[in-house]
Amino acid sequence: LLEDVKTVNIGNEMAVTLSAGIGMDGLSYAQNFEFARNAIDLALGRGGDQAVVKTSASITYYGGKSQQMEKNTRVKARVKAHALEEIITGKDDVIVMGHRIGDVDSFGACVGIYRITKALEHPCHIVLNDVTTSTKPLVELFQDNDHYEKDLILSSQEALDKVSDNTVVVVVDVNKPSITECPELLHKAKTVVVFDHHRSGTEVIENATLSYVEPYASSTCEMVSEILQYIGEHVKIHPEEANAMYAGIMIDTNNFMQKTGVRTFEAAAFLRRNGADMTVIRKLFRENANEYKAKADAVSQAEIYRGAYAISVCSGEGLPSPTILGAQAANELLNIRGVKASFICTEYQNQIFVSARSIDEVNVQVIMEKLGGGGPLNIAGCQMEDVTGTEAIAIIKKTLDTMIEEGDL
Known part of the structure; x- marks a missing residue:
């Protein structure tokens, strides 16, 4: 059925795709309906063109072979930016983390959230347990730098000691709790925000106050760069931060050759205007x-x-x-x-x-x-x-x- 519906042609330029959510094996009709509703949300969150069957014990996926169509509207980014601004403004501080064995996109997105938080005049810390070869050149830009706090980067234990009921925990570049830098933070914090560009799987971060998961995006740095443009009045980005986010987009798109859309280049142009330097980035990522x-x-x-x-x-x-x-x-x-x-x-x-x-x-x-x-x-x-x-x-x-x-x- 998923394949047959793509053959529908009544003059449309784009191929028709179908998404379906099925709920079964629940204790009641209402529970099956809830399973089906969750299943269709998963199907759409994973890019559409697929059927998802959810039971009380498992989730099964069928289809999902098509590339998701690029989205050109920024309405969702603007709405999420305003929601994030309200959440941060109403809390005391922010702790941001990516996934274990962090990469450039993960760290760059953390830096972007840091700049948003500082623009809203709140303290922010980044959880990073192990500095990988890929992130080391970027991390060194922020360590021993007078523009940044000495305790900008925390270990998991330091973050757990610092978190309170009024802390916002922002998770970037991952929506699977078990592979975040510090899964315990998700249980301890009362307010959790998720930004990610990966398709949702069976295991997702539950009960997030704000969740922005968009598989169409090239990278989380692209998403955060867009959000930055809708926060307050003209957020001032430092060159180090622009370099970190630009590098995240560049690495995740394999030098703009994979999964790049109009908005990818718009985000890159925004970062270039704010001080991203290609020469600096190229030198940072040379291999031994x-x-x-x-x-x-x-x-x-x-x-x-x-x-x-x-x-x-x-x-x-x-x-x-x-x-x-x-x-x-x-x-x-x-x-x-x-x-x-x-x-x-x-x-x-x-x-x-x-x-x-x-x-x-x-x-x-x-x-x-x-x-x-x-x-x-x-x-x-x-x-x-x-x-x-x-x-x-x-x-x-x-x-x-x-x-x-x-x-x-």
């Missing part, structure tokens, strides 16, 4: 020789499975943030003609981290969801425990085989 070699090895050893799926292992031995290299190697493999999707398995902290990438022909999100992960349609990932890199590759191949046989790919 060992990282470059590890990435090159992963690309050179890749196997092209079924003539369309590039799969490889990235050795992270002796490197501080091998998962970042894995993601970069997955992007590189897409440059090979004929490759529809790429998968890089990286061992880190006794787990296998899988980075999955595609351009437009394959929805890697649904593949990663089969393995317990998720993400946007063409940039997804998952984590595996108690397996080696070789075993992880075998699992990925088996999953691809099954999905191809069942017509899901």
